[in-house]
Amino acid sequence: MILTAELLQATLEHLVLTYTALTAGILVTIPLIFLSLYSARLASMIMRFASLVQAVPSFAVVAFIVPLIGIGFMPAVLAIMLRVLLPTIKNTYIGLFNVDSTLIEASKGIGLTDFQILKHIRLPNAYPAIFAGIKFAAILANSIAVLTALIGGGGLGPIIFEGLTNFNTVKILTGVLPVIGIALFLDFSFSRIEQRLTPEYLRK
Amino acid sequence: MKGDKLTAWSFNEIFAEIQRVWTSQLLSQRTLEHLYMFAIALFFSFLAGVLIGVLTYRNPRFADPIFNSLNIVETIPDIALLVLLLPVFGIGKTPTIVASILYSILPIARNTYTGLSNVPGEHIEIAEALGLTRREILFKIRFPLSLPLIAGGIRIAVVFTMGVVTLGGLIAAGGLGAALQNGIQLYDMGTILVTGIWIGILAVLLDGAAGLIEHILQVRYGK
Amino acid sequence: MISGKLFERIESLRLENVTKKYGENFAVRNLNLEIKGGELLILIGKSGSGKTTVLRMMNRLIEPDSGSISINGIDIRKFDPIRLRRNTGYVIQNIGLLPHLRVSGNIGLIPKLEGWKEEKIQERIQDLLNFVSLPPQVFTDRYPHELSGGQQQRVGLARAMVMSPPLFLMDEPFGALDSLLRAQLQDEFYRIKKELGRTIVFVTHDINEAFRLGDRIAIIDNSELVQVGTPQELIFSPSSNLVAEIVDSKRKYRHIDALKVKDLAQPLDKRYILDSGLSAASVLDHMSAEGLEIALVFDSPENSGRVGLTDVMKAVSSGKSLDEALKPLPLFSPETPLLEALLRLKTGGGSIGLVLENDKPGGILFSDRILQNLV
Numbered sequence: 013m014i015l016t017a018e019l020l021q022a023t024l025e026h027l028v029l030t031y032t033a034l035t036a037g038i039l040v041t042i043p044l045i046f047l048s049l050y051s052a053r054l055a056s057m058i059m060r061f062a063s064l065v066q067a068v069p070s071f072a073v074v075a076f077i078v079p080l081i082g083i084g085f086m087p088a089v090l091a092i093m094l095r096v097l098l099p100t101i102k103n104t105y106i107g108l109f110n111v112d113s114t115l116i117e118a119s120k121g122i123g124l125t126d127f128q129i130l131k132h133i134r135l136p137n138a139y140p141a142i143f144a145g146i147k148f149a150a151i152l153a154n155s156i157a158v159l160t161a162l163i164g165g166g167g168l169g170p171i172i173f174e175g176l177t178n179f180n181t182v183k184i185l186t187g188v189l190p191v192i193g194i195a196l197f198l199d200f201s202f203s204r205i206e207q208r209l210t211p212e213y214l215r216k
Numbered sequence: 217m218k219g220d221k222l223t224a225w226s227f228n229e230i231f232a233e234i235q236r237v238w239t240s241q242l243l244s245q246r247t248l249e250h251l252y253m254f255a256i257a258l259f260f261s262f263l264a265g266v267l268i269g270v271l272t273y274r275n276p277r278f279a280d281p282i283f284n285s286l287n288i289v290e291t292i293p294d295i296a297l298l299v300l301l302l303p304v305f306g307i308g309k310t311p312t313i314v315a316s317i318l319y320s321i322l323p324i325a326r327n328t329y330t331g332l333s334n335v336p337g338e339h340i341e342i343a344e345a346l347g348l349t350r351r352e353i354l355f356k357i358r359f360p361l362s363l364p365l366i367a368g369g370i371r372i373a374v375v376f377t378m379g380v381v382t383l384g385g386l387i388a389a390g391g392l393g394a395a396l397q398n399g400i401q402l403y404d405m406g407t408i409l410v411t412g413i414w415i416g417i418l419a420v421l422l423d424g425a426a427g428l429i430e431h432i433l434q435v436r437y438g439k
Numbered sequence: 440m441i442s443g444k445l446f447e448r449i450e451s452l453r454l455e456n457v458t459k460k461y462g463e464n465f466a467v468r469n470l471n472l473e474i475k476g477g478e479l480l481i482l483i484g485k486s487g488s489g490k491t492t493v494l495r496m497m498n499r500l501i502e503p504d505s506g507s508i509s510i511n512g513i514d515i516r517k518f519d520p521i522r523l524r525r526n527t528g529y530v531i532q533n534i535g536l537l538p539h540l541r542v543s544g545n546i547g548l549i550p551k552l553e554g555w556k557e558e559k560i561q562e563r564i565q566d567l568l569n570f571v572s573l574p575p576q577v578f579t580d581r582y583p584h585e586l587s588g589g590q591q592q593r594v595g596l597a598r599a600m601v602m603s604p605p606l607f608l609m610d611e612p613f614g615a616l617d618s619l620l621r622a623q624l625q626d627e628f629y630r631i632k633k634e635l636g637r638t639i640v641f642v643t644h645d646i647n648e649a650f651r652l653g654d655r656i657a658i659i660d661n662s663e664l665v666q667v668g669t670p671q672e673l674i675f676s677p678s679s680n681l682v683a684e685i686v687d688s689k690r691k692y693r694h695i696d697a698l699k700v701k702d703l704a705q706p707l708d709k710r711y712i713l714d715s716g717l718s719a720a721s722v723l724d725h726m727s728a729e730g731l732e733i734a735l736v737f738d739s740p741e742n743s744g745r746v747g748l749t750d751v752m753k754a755v756s757s758g759k760s761l762d763e764a765l766k767p768l769p770l771f772s773p774e775t776p777l778l779e780a781l782l783r784l785k786t787g788g789g790s791i792g793l794v795l796e797n798d799k800p801g802g803i804l805f806s807d808r809i810l811q812n813l814v
Contacts, residue, residue, distance in 0.1 A: 067375050067423035069382035070294075072415040075396045079405040155293030159383075162400050172299060176387065181303055188296045199291045342535030345500055345608075346549055346598075347524030356548070360539045436582075437539045 019171075023190050026167030029085070029160070030153045030194070033092030037149060040093065041100040048105065049130065059105060062098045070095055070152075074159045088165025092156045096149040103145025107138025139209050147202035154194050158187075237410040241395040246411075247418070250391035253309055253381045254422075257316035261373050265321045266366065269328020270354075279329060286322040294319060294380050298387060312384030312391075319380055320373035327369030331362025364433040371426035378419045392418075445518055445526045449476045449605045449638040450511045452497065457506035459492055465662040466492040467503070472657060472664060479632060479639040480667075481653035483646065483685070489662040490642045494608050497640060498527045510606070525549055528599030528637075532611040536583035536591055536598075542568070543579045546598045553602075567597035572627065572749040574756060587748070589620050589732040596631070607639040613648065619711065619791070620732045622805050623747060625651055626790055646685060647807045658682055700780050701773035704794040704802035711735050712800050715742045719754040719761040726751060735793055736765060737800050744768045745791060768793055771804060780804060 048055030065073075077091040111134055119129050161169020168187045175183030237243065272279040289297070297318060301311035335358045343357045385393020392415050399407030452474040459467040467489045474480045482490040495501045496508060499520040508515050515523060536545050546567060547560045555563075568575040571593040583591055592612060599607060613621045613628075629652060632639065643649055649656050650670050657667040658681075666678040670686075677683040710729050713722055715738045726734055726748050734751075737743040744765030754764035769783050769792040784792055784806045794802035 064420055067378070067419045068416045069379040069393075069419055071379070071382045071385070071393055071396060072412045072419070075400055075408050076412040076416075078400060078403075079409050151291055151293075155295060158293055158295045162386075162397070172295075173386075176299065176302075179307075184299055184302065188299050191296050192292050195291050195293055195296075196288070338533060338535055339537060341500075342529070342531065342537070345498065345524060345529040345531075345535075347521045347527075348548075348552070349521055352552060356552075357537065363539075 019186060019190070022166075022168050022171055022187075023194075026154075026157055026169075026191070027194070029088060029092070029157045029165055029167050030150070033089045033157070034096055034146075034150055034153045036089060036093045037096035037100055037153075038146065040097060041104060044101060045104050045108065049108070055105065055109075058101060062101050065094075066098045066102075070156050071159060074156065074163060078163050083164040085165060087163055088157070088160035091160055091163065091165075092153050095156050096153050099148045099152065100142075100145045103141045103148075104138060107141030107145075108134045110141075111137045140206065143202070143206045143209055147199070147206060150198045150202060151195055154191065154198060158191055233406045234410050237395075237407050241398060241407055241411065243392070243395060243411065243414065246390065246392050246395050247414075249309075249389075250381060250393075250418070253313055253316070253384060253389065253391055254377055257313045257320065257377045257381065258370075258373060260313075261317045261320035261324055261377065262370060264317065265324025265369065265373070266328050268321065268325035269332065269366075272325070272329045273332040273358075276333075283322070283326060283329075286325065289318050290322050294376075295383055295386075298380065298383055302387065307388045309384065309389045311387060312381060312389040316377045316380040320376045323372035323376070324366065324369040327365045328362065331365035332358045335361045361437060364430060364437055367426070367430040367433050371423065371430055374422050374426045375419070378422060382415060444605075445522060446511055446605055449474075451475060451509075452606065452638065452640070453509050453512075454493070454496075455507050455509075457493070457496065457503045457508060459489075459496065459501065459503050465489075467496070468662040470506070470664050472667060474638060474640060476638055477636055478654040479641060479652060481649040481656040482640065482642045482659055483644060483649050483656055484659035485644060488659045490659045491610055493659065494610055494640060494642050497606075497608055498524045498529065500524075525553070525602055526604050526606070528602070528604040528607040530595050530599045530607070530609045530612045532614040536586075536594055538583055540583075541579070542573075542581050542583070542586070542594050545583070545594060546601050548598070549602055563601060564597075567600055568594075570600070570631070571597045572747070573597075574749065574752050576756070577752055587730055587732055588616055589624060589748075592616065592624060596628075600635075605637055607637055607641075609639060609641045611643055612641075614643070614645075618705070618805070619803070621648075622790055622807070623733050625807075628652065646687070651807045658685060699773065700771045700775040700777060700794055700804055701802075703777065704771075704773065704804050707735075707793075707800055707803045709800075712737055714738050715762070717761060719751055719759065719764065722746070722761055723748075723751045723755050735768060735800065735803075736761070737768075737793065740770055740795070740798065743770060743793065745789070770795055772796075773801070781806065 044058060048058055073095055074091045077087045077094075081087050081090065108130075115133060116129060119133050124132065157165065157167050158169040158172060161167060161173055168191050171187035172184055172191075175181070175185075175187060268282060272282055292300075294315065298311060298315045301315055305311040305314060332354070339357055339361065340353060343353045348356065381389075381391055382393040382396070384391050385395070385397045388394075392411055395407060395411045396415065398404070399411055454470055454472045457467055457470045458465065470493065472493075482493055484490045492501060496503050497515075499515060499518075502516075510518075537548070540548065543561070543564050546564045550560045550563060564579060565575045568578055573590060573593050578586070578590070578594070583594070586594065595612070599609075613624055616624065625648065632652070641652065653670065655667060655669050656673055658665040658673070660681060666673060666682050668676075673682060673686045677686060711731065711734055713725065713734050713736045715736050717725075722734065725731075732748045733745065734748075735743070735745050744762075745768040746761070746764050746766065750764040750766070751761070753759075754761060767789065769780075769789065771780050771783075771792050771794050773794055773796060780792060784790060784804075790806040792804040792806075793800055794804055796802070
């Protein structure tokens, strides 16, 4: 049997890994998005790249990190972050740019500056999409955090893979159930926040 | 050349390294295994997805419960889903294919349902006026007009399936994931790079092909 | 397969005390109307008057709440709705061509479902496309979004005719077209109508169109039938001020003799004017690029005519010159008396004339506009 303390420790590590990577991903997304607001070409390049990389399996991305920067916690964070970037960038971009063009015209017409349009028109419109992106990213981060055990990232992954090697069902479940629990919790809590943040007029 | 340092930079050395990895890791065979699992999984996801899509379109009261359940499956990390199937299916190709299907049904089913339900009223109206039965409207009007959306769902499923099949390497399903895992366990940079890039190329090509089909259907149906 | 003709010919289509309510509001209220076999009956009224609802009840797209509709004395509720609709030609304003089917697929849809043989379907499609002046070799394999508005409308008409239905229901079929093209299609439709000799119920809100095409006109207002009669009856004995207003009876007191062509000419878009020296192929290019269905050729009063897109296509495909495809185009000066202009339009068989100002095209004259003013 695995000690409860050990499981708690692993879960904690798993959460730290997941959230560090998620936060890093969001922090990288913000400047990219602001840059793309000023350069349509950069925006389309980022979007193309994001869509392209999204097709690559997570396992390949995780493995690919090893030859580039080695193994351990930081490589694991980087691997997760790379994966998480795509949904956050894509959704933020879609949210900011899929604003009714007549609305933008009208805002210009009443004399709003570009920054004011961004703040008062584009951002509120983009909240639901941005949040859906972050929610998806959080669930994805949790999932890839398991895989990064293969490159020494720690967390709940090692328990699962140890169970796999020894074909120890109890051990596998000990690792998998908290992972699923975290996923469902993330889904639930982010959905709640998403609902709160959705502007009144967009709610169903 | 094998080892923990990246030193192979000349073209000849790179080529030699690719050749070494390709033969030592049996990448031709791994690729075939990979595509075999991919094709089977995608085929059954397509069948099940479209079937569920049509079923929920016909009985909309089932739509919410079915899609909510599939959503929960989607929330479970793919690796966790794979591992959970082990006690039932053992290790190898079967749990990998089953997990791929479970994962890929939702996008296809949901897009089929959305497509069938949201055909513009004017088309349905004219079909009724011409004297098409409900069944004929489903097969001659709703279904063809939903094809671009269904293709979009299949494209998502292609990416999902590719991801899960690659993970299959971790539970002895073979395929390119197995070579990747060998590379990690042996700490063999060449194997990781060559296999990783090869998987990436395959994935992007398959996604691109699915995207092309989706695009052609969109143009074909005047969207 | 739901084959078989319900009826070879319509002797009568009778609506008795037909009422349809949506919630508290009447869409149609206690309507009595008899349509005779072979006539073209116009249903005219403002939008929301209930005219479309009446039409849609005739092929059971909508079921009345009370009252009955019968064809040749048989209540249509006795017919299977699918079979009834396949025995009825239906054309609507936005045409409703199915975007995923080629022209052939749209026209051949019902024959295919009815299990016709492939050659028979193809033959029928060719015949119908010829009938609506669309060269089959050009149009059979096109998708609806590759057609101009007028061409789509013709395909819609061909599709409605494919089962040779004895009854046609048309809901503002020309409503979405610009005035010149509408005039052209109305001309063609008038010819088709005479050739077909079928019973047609035709919804419109355009009184000019009603006068031009209708044998009888039924005026519907506020969900109720106000008056039904021939154009003459409506004009000379309107049952109410409303009818008088709709048919504009007061105009008959105008001094026609005093009116000149310039009083009724409409401005002309220069895009429609072509030089006569052009080859048929370059005219075809120009018309396709500009989206024109009809063009007027003019460079001197001796050298002028009008030509439709399909005429140009035929000319190109059979190697003829543009001149051979030209149809006569009556020319008027702004000072020509209207009566004279009308007479010349009538004898020429067309409905469009060109108005010259200082020997240059300056406006256009539609015969239906004059007719209405002359009544």
